[in-house]
Amino acid sequence: MRGWDFERSPSISLKGQWEFYPNAFLSQKDLKQVPERERQYVQVPGDWSSAFPNAADSYGYGTYRLRILVDQQLEQPYTFWIQEIEAASRIEINGEHIGGLGVPATTAETTKPWKASYTATYTAGDAKVIELLIQSANFQRPHNGGIIKDIYFGSQAAVDTERWYSIGLQMATFLILLLHGLYAGILFVFKPRQKEFLFFLLLLFCVAIKTVIDYDNLMLLWFPIPYAWALKIELLSYIWQPLLMILLVRRLSNAGGETTSRLFRVYLFLLSLYWHRPSGCTFLPSCFPCII
Numbered sequence: 001m002r003g004w005d006f007e008r009s010p011s012i013s014l015k016g017q018w019e020f021y022p023n024a025f026l027s028q029k030d031l032k033q034v035p036e037r038e039r040q041y042v043q044v045p046g047d048w049s050s051a052f053p054n055a056a057d058s059y060g061y062g063t064y065r066l067r068i069l070v071d072q073q074l075e076q077p078y079t080f081w082i083q084e085i086e087a088a089s090r091i092e093i094n095g096e097h098i099g100g101l102g103v104p105a106t107t108a109e110t111t112k113p114w115k116a117s118y119t120a121t122y123t124a125g126d127a128k129v130i131e132l133l134i135q136s137a138n139f140q141r142p143h144n145g146g147i148i149k150d151i152y153f154g155s156q157a158a159v160d161t162e163r164w165y166s167i168g169l170q171m172a173t174f175l176i177l178l179l180h181g182l183y184a185g186i187l188f189v190f191k192p193r194q195k196e197f198l199f200f201l202l203l204l205f206c207v208a209i210k211t212v213i214d215y216d217n218l219m220l221l222w223f224p225i226p227y228a229w230a231l232k233i234e235l236l237s238y239i240w241q242p243l244l245m246i247l248l249v250r251r252l253s254n255a256g257g258e259t260t261s262r263l264f265r266v267y268l269f270l271l272s273l274y275w276h277r278p279s280g281c282t283f284l285p286s287c288f289p290c291i292i
Helices: 028-033 156-190 195-213 218-222 227-253 258-275
Strands: 016-022 040-044 060-069 078-082 088-093 096-101 118-122 129-138 151-155
Touching: 078 088, 078 156, 088 118, 096 118, 118 156, 151 156, 156 195, 156 218, 195 218, 195 227, 218 227, 227 258
Parallel strands: none
Antiparallel strands: 016 040, 016 060, 060 129, 078 118, 078 151, 088 096, 088 129
C-alpha cells in the first residue's frame, strides 16, 4: 500500500492469499519460533478447510497473518472492517490486541461464538509495516470456517462512512418492508378470507428479518440472541421465503390442479426435512446444507 493516498481514497478489500497457521494461536512474538513448513496459504474470503486436509469438515482453529506495507503517516487511525469470521475471532496488530468477537479456543466447549460485523482501529504512528494477526476458531458450522466475507482496510473516516452507509441502507430496507407488511396485515384484518394478504405479510417479515440478521447482523446488536439461534433464524428465513412466494402465487393465480398440488406437497415434504436431525450433528436440529 505504499504510495496509496488513504486520506482521499475509499477503503480496499484485502482479498487474496493470506498466510495461515492451522491448529495454532500465534502472536507476533511466536512467529519466529514457528517452522516454515507449518505455514500455509488460504484464500480470503473463503472457507479454510483446504488448510485441514485430513478433516471432513471446517471445524478447527488457526491464525491468519497479513503484512501491509505503508509509507503515509496519517493524522487519523487505520481501521479494519471485519464483516464475518466464523465463529469467534481475536485481532492483534504489531503485537497489540485491538479487538475481536467471541472467544476463540482450541475446543468446542471453550469456544464462545458470536456472529456480527465489527471494526478494529489501530494508530500506526510512524510505523511502516502493519502486521495483522487474526486468531479464529470454528466448531459450530461444518461447511464454513475462518474469514468468509471481505475484510476492508482504510482510514477511519473512509471505513466508518462506508460501514454506516451500509447499515443505514439495511435499516431503511428493514423499516420499509415492515411498513408494507403493516399495510398487508391491516387489509387481512378487514378481509380475513383473502389469505394472500397474510402470505404477503409473512413474506415481507421473512425478508426483513433476513436483512437484519445477515450482512452487518444488526439484529444481534439489538437483542442478545445466542449464536445457535441466530443461525437457525437465518436458515428459517431462507427456506420460508420460497414457500411463501409459492403460496402467494398459487393464491393469486388460483393454481390448484392435481399435478400442481402433488408437486407442492412434495416441496413441503422436502422443506420439512429441515427439522430432521442428521446423524452426527450436535449443533442444530438440522443443518440446512446437510440436506441439500
